[in-house]
Amino acid sequence: MSLVIETNNLTKTYKSKGGRPIDVVKDLDLRVERGEIYGFLGPNGAGKTTTIKILLGIIHATHGEAKVLDKYAGDIEAHKKLAYLPERPYYYEHMTGLEIMHFYASLFRIRDDKLCKDLLERVNLQNDMNRPIGEYSKGMQQRVGLAQSLLNDPELLFLDEPTGGLDPLAHKEVRDLILQFRDEGRTVFISSHELSEVERICNRVAIINKGRVIKQGNLVELLTGARVEMVFRGLSPDKAKEFASGDAVISSSGDTVTVDMADTGETNGIVDAVRSAGASVVSIVPRRMRLEDLFVESVREVNSPATAEVTA
Ligand SMILES: Nc1ncnc2c1ncn2[C@@H]1O[C@H](COP(=O)(O)OP(=O)(O)OP(=O)(O)O)[C@@H](O)[C@H]1O
Numbered sequence: 001m002s003l004v005i006e007t008n009n010l011t012k013t014y015k016s017k018g019g020r021p022i023d024v025v026k027d028l029d030l031r032v033e034r035g036e037i038y039g040f041l042g043p044n045g046a047g048k049t050t051t052i053k054i055l056l057g058i059i060h061a062t063h064g065e066a067k068v069l070d071k072y073a074g075d076i077e078a079h080k081k082l083a084y085l086p087e088r089p090y091y092y093e094h095m096t097g098l099e100i101m102h103f104y105a106s107l108f109r110i111r112d113d114k115l116c117k118d119l120l121e122r123v124n125l126q127n128d129m130n131r132p133i134g135e136y137s138k139g140m141q142q143r144v145g146l147a148q149s150l151l152n153d154p155e156l157l158f159l160d161e162p163t164g165g166l167d168p169l170a171h172k173e174v175r176d177l178i179l180q181f182r183d184e185g186r187t188v189f190i191s192s193h194e195l196s197e198v199e200r201i202c203n204r205v206a207i208i209n210k211g212r213v214i215k216q217g218n219l220v221e222l223l224t225g226a227r228v229e230m231v232f233r234g235l236s237p238d239k240a241k242e243f244a245s246g247d248a249v250i251s252s253s254g255d256t257v258t259v260d261m262a263d264t265g266e267t268n269g270i271v272d273a274v275r276s277a278g279a280s281v282v283s284i285v286p287r288r289m290r291l292e293d294l295f296v297e298s299v300r301e302v303n304s305p306a307t308a309e310v311t312a
């Protein structure tokens with residue numbers, strides 16, 4: 001396993017207006033592996049952008065450690081191999097797409113007109129490269145940002161809200177580009193609120209809340225197995241209620257009854273009981289949770305008064 005981002009106990013403390021210290025990032029342990037698309041999620045103000053800025057060396061952690069591409073955050077050698085698309089990229093509106101590319105290329109001491117044009121073509125801006133950015137739509141600006149982020153052929157890309165405010169077509173274009181980046185062997189670290197997007201492209205995620213990780217792991221593992229849907233034939237809904245767990249949703253159609261319940265590991269026992277009652281099993285399917293459900297549940301759970309007291 002090769003890690004491209006590793007943080008240990010990463011903490012950033014700011015002073016509130018009243019002078020009280022507030023940990024906006026608290027004891028963050030992140031592990032991002034080479035070649036993955038990693039989703040960094042959390043409610044507004046959770047500390048995502050702050051963490052990304054620490055990883056880039058734009059701001060410093062109060063304590064803890066952050067390593068990026070095997071170097072401490074902010075290392076100049078590592079910087080040459082990474083790219084950052086900020087949450088709100090700022091461009092000089094009078095500059096054309098091509099001029100912007102040349103400008104950013106010059107920051108890497110790259111003088112390569114063909115590369116700039118090729119990258120603009122890659123994001124489908126070949127016909128607009130000589131128009132001022134001020135005339136670009138949000139989606140086009142985002143695509144210039146992605147083209148620009150490829151100038152130094154980065155191993156690792158930080159994309160802060162790459163699809164924020166984009167229409168579904170522009171979403172798809174950005175998503176396809178991100179998948180291409182992964183296929184080229186790059187690692188992509190994405191902060192996003194677009195959970196259905198994240199669900200489609202990320203293989204691992206961390207959900208943070210008030211600067212702390214509340215869920216982290218492989219997306220498929222986090223989302224499967226949480227619930228199970230069982231369909232039986234020849235069982236009355238009332239009888240099904242006796243076997244199922246308390247939160248089960250039971251519905252019937254014709255001679256089948258469907259039990260949708262939390263997977264409490266009792267499936268085998270329920271099947272035995274149902275069969276002993278003379279009914280038969282039609283199907284048992286682990287149901288995938290939506291990332292949105294996992295997100296809402298996880299955040300609600302830690303913010304419930306009882307839990308909040310423990311973590312305060
Ligand atoms: N320079 C600063 N001084 C004081 N507090 C700050 C500063 N920068 C950020 N914060 C606070 O840190 C917290 C985390 O902010 P951050 O921008 O990292 O959140 P985020 O997860 O990126 O949110 P969003 O989803 O809205 O982009 C917020 O409460 C914010 O007000």
Ligand SMILES: [Mg+2]
Binds near residue numbers: 048050087160
């Ligand atoms: Mg942010």
